[in-house]
Amino acid sequence: MTPRPEVETAVADAHRHGWALVLAATARVARDLDLAEECVQEAYAAALASWARDGIPNNPQAWLTTAAKRRAMDALRRDQTFRSKLPLLVEPEGTQAEVALDEPAALDPEDVVPDERLRLIFMCCHPALAREAQSALTLRLVCGVTTADIARAFLVSEPTMAARMTRAKKKISAARIPFRVPGAAELPDRLHAVLGVIHVLFTAGHTAPSGASLVRTDLVDQSLRLTRTLRELMPDEREVRGLLALVLVTDAxxxxxxxxxxRLLRLEDQDRSLxxxxxxxxxxxxxxxxxxxxxxxxxxxxxxxxxxxxxxxxxxxxxxxxxxxxxxxxxxxxxSPVVALNRTVAVSMVSGPEQALEQVAELEKDSHLARYQYLPAIKADLLQRLGRPQEASIAYRQALELAGNDTERVFLAERLAGLSGG
Known part of the structure; x- marks a missing residue:
């Protein structure tokens, strides 16, 4: 049966707005990220057929959560049956914690994180994982950011990022990292990673790495909500207040x-009264x-x-x-080389574009910026200000090749076309 358009739209909306919450609830049952993710994906796939047959439920998120949790519980039952019937082929009894299958796992007594999505972010930011792996895995599983967009955010190729996330999930499984809510005493050790996740989430929403829209409002609103919740949880942390301030003033x-x-408007062309x-x-x-x-x-x-x-x-x-x-x-x-690159814009206004261009030339030697579209874009602008249109044209073309957002691509193409040598 081919799903009706309204069903496809409902499933897409449920995925955009509810993926993280469904995953969080399922993970509490599965106690395993891979299993939880697999069950949630199956639930969304099942929704296409079920909703086309029975109608879209009044609460799609609740329907998806129930379906995913049932799949997780079924998988755990099958696993326990397998272990009971083949004791010689599995690890000795007692090496792995038993999971209650009749109801979701109980909350940790020290569970002090009030938001389900934020709770899951703290879970994923386990100190046993490399910092970048924590952030990437959390952005993919919890926030629903695509692997390609995460790769752009971390200035690496998509296959490289996919491999990193796969290794992180394997490490979680192999090292038996417990999937539980960290206690209050553990939160400060994970705070820096959590802040990093929310910051990248906001950045991916403020200027979407790919797609037709410049802004992904769902990611921006999600990051703002998470940061406000984090501030309520840890009001004395200066960096929490700093991130909230950064999100607020940038999104203003x-x-x-x-x-x-x-069409994209540069900062100098925006109506500040609005x-x-x-x-x-x-x-x-x-x-x-x-x-x-x-x-x-x-x-x-x-x-x-x-x-x-x-x-x-x-x-x-x-x-x-x-x-x-x-x-x-x-x-x-x-x-950060990205910070150094952003600094060159201010340098060009203080000391002139020539000095800024010299600093950009030095940054071009940094391999981390090889896939960063804003380096050739800034270089092109500086060259244009210096009256060197042919070189600016080359730089704009390089930026166009790297840009993934349609709105930014149109802007770069128009800048290129406006050059006398373009």
Whole structure:
């Protein structure tokens, strides 16, 4: 039976908005990420046929959760039956925790994370895994970000990222890493990784790595909700407040980033009167607090930079020297080549495009930026400002080859066409 369009749309919406919650509930039964993911995928596939036959349920997420949990419980029953009938071919009894099959696993007594999705992120960010593996696995399983988009976020190829996630899941299984909610005492050790996951999630939503839309509002809203929940959970953590401020002040420009025809607008061309002033004010207070009382961390500094951009009366009146200073401080706590590249934009406004271009040339030697579309895009803009259209044309073409978002591709193509040598 071919699903009706409305059924396909309902399943797609349920996947976009409910995948993480369904997975979280299923994982509590399965106690295994691979099994939980497999059961959830089967539940979504079954929904296409079942909903076409019986109608779309009033609560699709509840239907999917029930279906996925039943599959997980059935799989665990089969596994326990296998173990009981073939004792000589499996590990000795008692080496693996028994799982209650008649009801979902009980909450850990020290479960202090109130949000189901945030709880699952803390679970996945286990310190036994490499930091990048924690983030990638969580983004894929919990947040529903595609492997290709995660690869773009981490500046690696899709096969490389897929292999990393596979190794991470195998390590979870081989090392018998317990799938449980961390206790209150364990949360601080996982906080940095959790913040990193939410930051990448927001970045992937703010400018979607691929697709037709510039912004994925579902990912942006999800990251904002998660950060607010995290702040309620850990209100004294400066970096939590810093990340919330960064999300707020950056997303305050959402309504002005494209024009009526869907074309990308640069920061200098956006209507500042339409920016969300209440969000900017909320962010400002947290940034001021974050800059006091010791050396600020990466999220507080990123938020401070974004706030300087946002609070300037105009693009030309931006406090560029102060932004360069903040970038220098940010590089000292987070020596990222992407940060160094972003710094060159401010340098070009303080010291001129020639000096900035020299710094971009040095960054081109960094293999981490070989797949990063914004390096040739920034280079092209600097070359254009220096009156070197033929070289700018080459750089714009390089950026076009790397860009995956349709809105950005149109913008780059128009910039290329506008060059006298393009």
């Amino acid at each position: 420009r959402r309504a002005t980033r494209i024009d009526a025809d869907g 920016w969300d002033r209440s969000a900017m004010a909320e962010a400002h207070d947290m940034i001021v607090d974050g800059l006091r009382g010791g050396r600020p961390g990466r999220y507080v500094l990123q938020a401070a930079i974004a706030s300087l951009y946002a609070e300037a009366p105009s693009y030309d009146q931006t406090d560029w020297p102060q932004i360069v200073t903040l970038y220098d401080e940010l590089l000292s706590v987070w020596p």
